[in-house]
Amino acid sequence: MRLSPRQYLRRRIREYIFRRIRRVPGPVTVRRQRIYIVPTRFGYVFGLMLFVMLLGAMNYSNSMAFALTFLLAGLGLVCMHHTHRNLVHLSVRAGRHAPVFAGHDAQFQLVLDNPAAAHRYALVASPVDDEQNPLHFDVPAHGSALARLLLPAPRRGLLPAPPFRLYTEYPLGLFHAWTWIELDMQCVVYPAPADSRLQPPPAPGGDSGIPDRIGGKEDFIGLRNYQRGDASRLIHWKTLPRTGQLMVKQFADPVQRELWLDWDSLAGMDTEARLSQLCRWVLDAHRAGKSYGLALPGTRLPPASSEQHRHACLEALALFQGGTVAT
Numbered sequence: 001m002r003l004s005p006r007q008y009l010r011r012r013i014r015e016y017i018f019r020r021i022r023r024v025p026g027p028v029t030v031r032r033q034r035i036y037i038v039p040t041r042f043g044y045v046f047g048l049m050l051f052v053m054l055l056g057a058m059n060y061s062n063s064m065a066f067a068l069t070f071l072l073a074g075l076g077l078v079c080m081h082h083t084h085r086n087l088v089h090l091s092v093r094a095g096r097h098a099p100v101f102a103g104h105d106a107q108f109q110l111v112l113d114n115p116a117a118a119h120r121y122a123l124v125a126s127p128v129d130d131e132q133n134p135l136h137f138d139v140p141a142h143g144s145a146l147a148r149l150l151l152p153a154p155r156r157g158l159l160p161a162p163p164f165r166l167y168t169e170y171p172l173g174l175f176h177a178w179t180w181i182e183l184d185m186q187c188v189v190y191p192a193p194a195d196s197r198l199q200p201p202p203a204p205g206g207d208s209g210i211p212d213r214i215g216g217k218e219d220f221i222g223l224r225n226y227q228r229g230d231a232s233r234l235i236h237w238k239t240l241p242r243t244g245q246l247m248v249k250q251f252a253d254p255v256q257r258e259l260w261l262d263w264d265s266l267a268g269m270d271t272e273a274r275l276s277q278l279c280r281w282v283l284d285a286h287r288a289g290k291s292y293g294l295a296l297p298g299t300r301l302p303p304a305s306s307e308q309h310r311h312a313c314l315e316a317l318a319l320f321q322g323g324t325v326a327t
Helices: 005-020 041-060 063-085 237-243 271-287 307-318
Strands: 036-039 091-094 105-113 120-127 135-139 144-152 157-160 164-168 175-181 186-190 211-225 247-254 259-262 292-296 299-304
Touching (some): 041 063, 271 307, 299 307
Antiparallel strands (some): 036 175, 120 135, 120 164, 157 186, 211 247
16 A cells, blocks of 8 residues: 555654564553653644744834733743653553453553652543544542553454553643553453354263262152151152052252363364354353363363363463464
């Protein structure tokens, strides 16, 4: 794509600046050397107005016009100082970033700490590639504020957080001060779940849920002769007139066999379709409370049914790379 001279110059300036930015785990303290400041459009108009007022005051030798011009010029200088001070010595660190599914927005949390006794107003943060959705927030004195950067996550894998710009035009909008920060954050993006038309392979021995263990409490499985010590609530009184013998109800719990979600059971599908289908099966099995394992080429996660196991399986699918799982 052919760029205009302005876009080309802007891109070269950004490349020069980004070469100087190092990706760090944080926290990052905004020092004076990291802050850039230029007049805004309103600031340029304000400066032009002062110049015209100065010419008028000199032409008519009007002392009141001189006084007003110098007063407004002083106001502009004070405004520049406050704009710069609104950013300096702020500390920025990485917050939480939860995994997401492909096709959703990844959320990166930024925590801004203000060690000064003055509030920091009208701060704005925006990613480099998405300056159309800036985040506006204030940071209280000796306090912290939380900002959330939303980024689209179209593909599975690890999504690193891009550099972002932190800027302000407080208090009067005459000057624009900003700094670039790149924190070492990355979000795990799970594969997008497939639809649920395909069913997982049956577990060895048949995952039918048929009860085969006596002594449970859920499913009625039949009657047996009364034995000393049986609870009276278990006696089946309806059979007593017909048989003349006390019968006791028996119950059992269904045996839940382990379910394996196997990569090889999806032969004929491409890699991404397999991963999406396995992702669907993981979610369904976890929602049903089943104990399930995941078998991928080079990776085998034994059956379990916890939330940590769900995340481990989805993370293995997210980081799968042609026969291996990236670390």
